Amino acid sequence: MEQGADGAAVARLAELDDAALPAGAVTVAVEYSTVNYKDGLCMSASGSGLVRRYPHVPGIDFAGVVEASEDARYRPGDRVVLTGWRVGEAHWGGYATKARVKAEWLVPLPAGLSTKQAMAVGxxxxxxxxxxxxxxxxxxxxxxxxxxxxxxxxxxxxxxxxxxxxxxxxxxxxxxxxxxxxxxxxxxxxxxxxxxxxxxxxxxxxxxxxxxxxxxxxxxxxxxxxxxxxxxxxxxxxxxxxxxxxxxxxxxxxxxxxxxxxxINSVFQPYARRVAAWERIARDLPMDKLEAMVRVAPLAEAPALGAAILKGDVQGRVVIDVNA
CATH class of the missing domain: 3.40.50.720 (NAD(P)-binding Rossmann-like Domain)
Known part of the structure; x- marks a missing residue:
């Protein structure tokens, strides 16, 4: 997201150097993100007051694999999921192939849950x-x-x-x-x-x-x-x-x-509560039903999908494949 000459935000795809990533202890190779109502707000021309600085990378959720970590809780190769913490709003989010965040914002992905399924949940x-x-x-x-x-x-x-x-x-x-x-x-x-x-x-x-x-x-x-x-x-x-x-x-x-x-405040839930919720999701959400409510879209479609969700025109869940 960038601001045009008229001050309105404009979404476009661009290549950035790793050095542009924000501060954080863990770098994640993002595999999937998703489209939420708040993503639609962040991608609107005004940013709806949620985005304060540009350029900006939206995407309030992501799941992927740890690429580098300065925190002992995570090692390269660990599969992780992130929701909340104002990522995608105040902090660069998941609409990119890499993200860098604080370690305490991440949750280890429960066994048996893929990164795609995690973002189908989101x-x-x-x-x-x-x-x-x-x-x-x-x-x-x-x-x-x-x-x-x-x-x-x-x-x-x-x-x-x-x-x-x-x-x-x-x-x-x-x-x-x-x-x-x-x-x-x-x-x-x-x-x-x-x-x-x-x-x-x-x-x-x-x-x-x-x-x-x-x-x-x-x-x-x-x-x-x-x-x-x-x-x-x-x-x-x-x-x-x-x-x-x-x-x-x-x-x-x-x-x-x-x-x-x-x-229900999903943004600032403590770590233990997040882990418990994700474990319940892995156990109590029927994955066949999850598949029925999901469609996958490439990153380039995210702005249009953001506009659609604000109008109530999105059914179920949309997973964004950031590498497509």
Missing amino acids: TAGFTSMLAVMALEEHGLRPDQGEVLVTGAAGGVGSVAVAILAKLGYSVAAVTGRPETEGYLRDLGAARIIPRAELAETVPRPLETEIWAGCIDAVGGAMLARVLGQMKMDASVAAVGLAGGSALPGSVVPFLLRGVNLLG
């Missing part, structure tokens, strides 16, 4: 697993009833549906795209909820108790509506704001039903 899937873990830690069990996933055809939602279904939950998937119904059922959704049914708030702060848990990627009016439909002492894991950052609701669900609203 920040979206990592966030989904953190949400599932948080719901479980607040008492969610498969026998308690339906679990709602909003924004279900997106990256976070798709992985959440697949994980929850494998763990034995009955999943209700919310989508505004009727053409994704077959895709969501193949991932394991038991019921499809049209987005219009939950898109607006209602005057009553409490409705009939429906959901035993929820992973919400939408926010806004939909989150407010869902909170009023949660069962007693149930929890909502909030992972996104595709529908807006405002919460036009009431505190009544929290006070009269003991509903929990759990914020």
Whole structure:
């Protein structure tokens, strides 16, 4: 990414010398990255306030092989994955064949998980697993009833549906795209909820108790509506704001039903929590379902894909092959 004469950021492919890489203890030969909503923001003409200095290399995730390390925790040849830590925003990211980062930002790739699969998961899937873990830690069990996933055809939602279904939950998937119904059922959704049914708030702060848990990627009016439909002492894991950052609701669900609203911050999770989440991903995410939600694209397509994800036009997960 570079800034043009008019101050707007422009994405282009360029060759850089290794000396241009930022400071860091570990140099990684990147094999794959991916496309997230935040990548789309970083590649927009303004950088959306996330990118402060140019030139810049976007890509908030990457997976690859350690090429050189000044830290005893990693040796050349180790397979690693990185999500978060504002890489791709404040620090050069994964849309390049090499990256240099702090050792503590990396996680060893679990056995049996390839670098391509790791990026099929990416920040979206990592966030989904953190949400599932948080719901479980607040008492969610498969026998308690339906679990709602909003924004279900997106990256976070798709992985959440697949994980929850494998763990034995009955999943209700919310989508505004009727053409994704077959895709969501193949991932394991038991019921499809049209987005219009939950898109607006209602005057009553409490409705009939429906959901035993929820992973919400939408926010806004939909989150407010869902909170009023949660069962007693149930929890909502909030992972996104595709529908807006405002919460036009009431505190009544929290006070009269003991509903929990759990914020999921995937960017600054501690190392032990990251390792635990990736181990759960390797164990609890059905890899056949993962393959069904992924397509691979070359690095040159990243800017167009970034624009598409901002419009909600990307289904599932897109893996970027930085060497293609």
